[in-house]
Amino acid sequence: MHTLTLASMRSGLENxxxxxxxxxxxxxxxxxxxxxxxxxxxxxxxxxxxxxxxxADESRASGNVTGALHGLPIAHKDIFCTEGVRTTCxxxxxxxxxxxxxxxxxxxxxxxGAICLGKxxxxxxxxxxxxxxxxxxxxxxxxxxxxxxxxxxxxxxxAVGGRLxxxxxxxxxxxxxxxxAAFCGITGLKPTYGRVSRYGMIAFASSLDQGxxxxxxxxxxxxxxxxxxxxxxxDSTSIERDKDDYVSTLVNSLDGVxxxxxxxxFDAGLDASIASLLQQAIAExxxxxAKFVDIDLENQHLSVPAYYIVAPAECSxxxxxxxxxxxxxxxEDPKDLEDLYKRSRAEGFGREVKRRILVGTYALSAGYYxxxxxxxxxxxxxxxxxxxxxxxxxxxxxxxxxxxxxxKVGEKTGDPLEMYLNDIYTIPANLAGLPGIxxxxxxxxxxxxxxQLVGNYFEEARLLNVAHQYQMVTDWHTRIPx
Amino acid sequence: MTEKADTEVGNEVVEQVAHLARIQxxxxxxxxxxxxxxxxxxxxxxxxxxxxxxxxxxxxPTHAVQRLREDVVTESxxxxxxxxxxxxxxxxxxLVPPVIE
Numbered sequence: 001m002h003t004l005t006l007a008s009m010r011s012g013l014e015n016x017x018x019x020x021x022x023x024x025x026x027x028x029x030x031x032x033x034x035x036x037x038x039x040x041x042x043x044x045x046x047x048x049x050x051x052x053x054x055x056a057d058e059s060r061a062s063g064n065v066t067g068a069l070h071g072l073p074i075a076h077k078d079i080f081c082t083e084g085v086r087t088t089c090x091x092x093x094x095x096x097x098x099x100x101x102x103x104x105x106x107x108x109x110x111x112x113g114a115i116c117l118g119k120x121x122x123x124x125x126x127x128x129x130x131x132x133x134x135x136x137x138x139x140x141x142x143x144x145x146x147x148x149x150x151x152x153x154x155x156x157x158x159a160v161g162g163r164l165x166x167x168x169x170x171x172x173x174x175x176x177x178x179x180x181a182a183f184c185g186i187t188g189l190k191p192t193y194g195r196v197s198r199y200g201m202i203a204f205a206s207s208l209d210q211g212x213x214x215x216x217x218x219x220x221x222x223x224x225x226x227x228x229x230x231x232x233x234x235d236s237t238s239i240e241r242d243k244d245d246y247v248s249t250l251v252n253s254l255d256g257v258x259x260x261x262x263x264x265x266f267d268a269g270l271d272a273s274i275a276s277l278l279q280q281a282i283a284e285x286x287x288x289x290a291k292f293v294d295i296d297l298e299n300q301h302l303s304v305p306a307y308y309i310v311a312p313a314e315c316s317x318x319x320x321x322x323x324x325x326x327x328x329x330x331x332e333d334p335k336d337l338e339d340l341y342k343r344s345r346a347e348g349f350g351r352e353v354k355r356r357i358l359v360g361t362y363a364l365s366a367g368y369y370x371x372x373x374x375x376x377x378x379x380x381x382x383x384x385x386x387x388x389x390x391x392x393x394x395x396x397x398x399x400x401x402x403x404x405x406x407x408k409v410g411e412k413t414g415d416p417l418e419m420y421l422n423d424i425y426t427i428p429a430n431l432a433g434l435p436g437i438x439x440x441x442x443x444x445x446x447x448x449x450x451x452q453l454v455g456n457y458f459e460e461a462r463l464l465n466v467a468h469q470y471q472m473v474t475d476w477h478t479r480i481p482x
Numbered sequence: 483m484t485e486k487a488d489t490e491v492g493n494e495v496v497e498q499v500a501h502l503a504r505i506q507x508x509x510x511x512x513x514x515x516x517x518x519x520x521x522x523x524x525x526x527x528x529x530x531x532x533x534x535x536x537x538x539x540x541x542x543p544t545h546a547v548q549r550l551r552e553d554v555v556t557e558s559x560x561x562x563x564x565x566x567x568x569x570x571x572x573x574x575x576x577l578v579p580p581v582i583e
Contacts, residue, residue, distance in 0.1 A: 100563040193543045207542075236549060237542075305528040312522070316503060323504070325576050330569035336579050338504070346506035354505055358496065358515060359522050361503040375529050377539035382532065384540060417521050433543020457544055 001026050002163040003480065006072055006220040009166065013060070013071050020053040020060075020071030024115055027073050031117065031164045038140050040149075040158040042078045042088055044118040049073070052115045068223060070113030075165045077156050078119040079126055080106050080211070081200040085116075089202045090124040090134040090152075093322050093329045093348030103200025104232045105169055105211050112227040117165055121155030124350045125319065126176055126204045127311075128152050129422040132413055133352045140409070141183060142481040143447055147406040150180030150422075156214050157184035161448075163480055167215035167224055171201060173208045174307055175401075175426025178438035181214055182401035182450025185440045187467060187477060188214040189221045190426075192457050193433035194239035196225075197232035205314035206237070208307075208430045217477050218439065218467035222246035225460060244461040250468040255289035257466065258394045259453075262297040265399035265425060274400050274449055277442035281451050281470065282398070288469050295390045295397065299382045303427045306383070308420060309363050309376040310431070315353075316360030322348060355416065384432040391456045396466060400425050401438040401450035429454050439467045440476040448476070489523040491516050 001023065004012065012018055028046050035041050056071035081087050081099035088094045102110070110116070123133040131139040131154025139154040141147040142162030149158040153170030160168055161184030170177040172190035181188030189212045196211040203209060213224035229243040261282075266275065282292060324330035324344025331347055334340030349357070363372035390397060403424060412419045429436040434454050441451040455463040471477050496515045500507040507515060561574060570577040 098567060100560065100567065194546065233549075233551070237546065239544065239546060240549070299532065302529055302532065305526045308522055309526050309529075320503075324569060325578055326564070327567045327569075334579050337581055340579060341504040342506035345504055349505070354507075355515065355518055355522075357503050357505060358499050359519055362491070362495070362499045362519065362523075363526075365499070365502065372523075372526060374539055375534060376526070377541075378534035378537040379529050379532065380540040381537050382534070384543065416518055417525060420525070431540075 002030060004166070005217055006069070006166050006215065006223050009072055020056040020115065021050060023071070024049050024053040024073045024117060027165050028117055034162055034164055037145055038142060038158050038162055038164070039137050040121055040139050040155040040162070040164060041075070041118045042090070042121050042136050042155070043086055045085055045116060048085070049115050049117045056113060056115065065113070067112030067227070069109065069227060072114055073117050073165055074109060074114045075117050075120050075156065075159055075168045076106060077122055077153050077168065077170050079122060079171055079202045080169060081202070082106055082116070082119065085119065087119065087202070088136065090122040090136060091348065091350065091353070092135045095135065095329065097327055099200070101200060104197035104234060105228050106200065108227050109169070109224070114227070120153070120159055120168055123152035123154065124353050125202070125315070126152040126171055126173055127315070127352050127356055129175070129179055129419055130412065131155065131180070132409065133350055135350060138409055141406045143185065143406065147408050147447070148183065150183035150406065152176040153214060154180045157181055157186060157188070160184065160186045160214055160216060161481065167213060167220055169211060169228070170214045171209055171211045172430065173205050173311060174430050175423040177212050177214055178401050178426050178436055178450065178452060179423060181438040182448065183406040185448030185476070185479060186214055186216055187218050187221050187437065187439050188212065189225065189437045189460065189464065190429065190435060191225065191229065191460050192435045194237050195243070195435070195458065195460065196228050197235040197238050199232055199234040203318040205311040206318060207314060208311060218437070218464045218471055219250055222250055222464045222468070225464070229460070241458065246461050246464050249461045249465050252465050253289060254285065254466060254469050257290045257396070259285065259290050259292050260295035260390050260394035260397045261292055262295050262300065262397060262399060264297050264300045269403070270400060271404055273444045274404070277444070277449050278398070278400060278451055281441040284473055285466070285470060288473065293394060295394060297386045297390060297428070299379065299386050300428055302379045303383055303431055304420060304424055306376040306379040306431060307427045308359070309372045310380070312356040312360035313363045313373050314360070316357045316364065319353070319357055324348070352416070380431045383428055387432045387434060395455070395462065397454040399452050401452040405444050405447035405449055425452060433457070435460050435463055437463045437467050439470060440479070442476055489520060489527050491519040491523065
């Protein structure tokens with residue numbers, strides 16, 4: 001049952017092949033059995049899930065189907081606030097935080113009938129590319145438990161990759177949906193900035209953060225995005241624009257589609273085995289009618305430097321709210337207010353979070369703002385202009401999602417800068433606010449590899465269409481860890 | 483004004499920045515933070531390869547502007563729910579150590 005897609009689970013429920021209670025219990029049993037080795041879940045909400053599944057079965061029996069995801073199990077990254085259910089953001093700071101409200105994404109998926117089985121592990125405050133920065137311990141890759149699942153949505157990726165749940169929510173600030181999706185052999189979409197509401201999604205870098213779906217196929221991502229996307233007046237950066245129907249266009253032909261290949265992504269720096277898998281994927285897409293042209297994204301190499309100013313700067317502002325006063329961790333016996341702030345934050349935040357807060361505070365401080373933050377925002381303009389120019393002649397941009405398959409746990413923890421380079425191919429889309437998707441396109445040494453497609457603003461439907469058409473003629477996305 | 487800045491961070495800068503960020507740093511980890519921060523700033527210094535004097539900084543990817551709304555109450559008062567999750571409250575107030583002796 002766990003190898004079914006959401007779409008086939010949906011028809012299984014409709015045809016009475018199994019009930020929502022049976023379906024949810026099956027996945028909860030898998031979670032309970034495998035979570036000890038994978039550590040993909042921080043919380044399992046079995047009781048609420050089974051009660052909700054029972055209610056879903058009863059309402060279905062009385063002819064009342066609430067939405068497109070009626071009775072289907074999912075899980076939320078532990079960055080999305082869930083009313084009455086602990087939301088940790090992977091941090092000691094929020095170890096005991098039970099939000100008094102739901103994130104918009106949580107509300108919307110629940111309104112569509114989806115049933116949340118639990119909250120998935122993540123790098124603390126979404127800062128990391130390996131899920132080794134969680135206060136609740138590292139997550140393991142289901143393809144090889146000696147390896148990382150990627151991050152920061154590593155719990156979601158490992159859970160879907162190991163088929164502990166058919167789909168999850170994730171968030172992507174510099175690649176945190178796409179990079180772990182690639183490492184765990186699943187499909188993950190980062191929508192256009194502003195397409196999915198950030199309300200109730202704990203903020204890291206507000207000008208980059210975007211929530212999105214992670215599932216076993218582009219089709220399932222489309223089903224999820226249909227519910228997640230849309231304008232939300234409670235998010236001041238939400239875009240006032242109707243969402244598309246991401247499912248109905250999946251079947252469109254790729255005839256005449258033009259895809260750009262940035263020479264900067266296919267240079268000598270790219271791992272040869274990944275390059276050859278991408279060439280095979282390109283050949284498949286050509287058979288489907290796509291045309292390929294070489295393009296130039298000349299400022300791509302400045303993405304990582306700009307990102308590691310913008311993201312820490314915004315994180316230092318956002319995380320100022322964690323002061324040990326209104327909610328979150330508070331130190332014992334503070335001797336005065338300053339001591340309360342300083343020790344609560346020192347104890348509540350992990351090493352990577354503190355490092356980024358310090359870098360961000362420095363970059364925003366008087367005398368350095370122009371040299372760092374303003375400069376980085378100017379570089380963002382250049383990177384964005386490169387993309388706009390490219391999209392004048394191509395519909396999509398194709399490249400690798402990551403420089404290598406999943407690396408070993410502990411392999412890169414000693415050098416933050418080496419860790420940062422993992423996101424070299426994913427960060428540009430965040431800086432420009434563009435949508436991107438990672439799709440499984442092969443294996444190297446028994447580990448999955450992802451290909452990334454970036455589209456123009458609000459082109460999520462067409463991105464999912466290309467990914468779906470590719471998945472109709474390939475089976476990489478159906479492979480599961482042995 | 484020049485757009486260049488120091489990329490070498492000393493211990494006293496780390497301590498000053500940690501104070502501004504209200505994070506207590508153990509004295510034996512200050513030099514580690516100093517070298518890690520210097521590493522990130524050196525990475526950032528690669529941005530100086532490009533002359534951006536005539537480039538406008540990005541404000542919003544799709545050039546959206548701040549949305550305005552009617553000046554009306556949209557949220558209900560949920561003080562009890564919000565205070566229930568606070569570390570220390572009394573009579574509807576958040577408690578902190580005395581600020582004025």
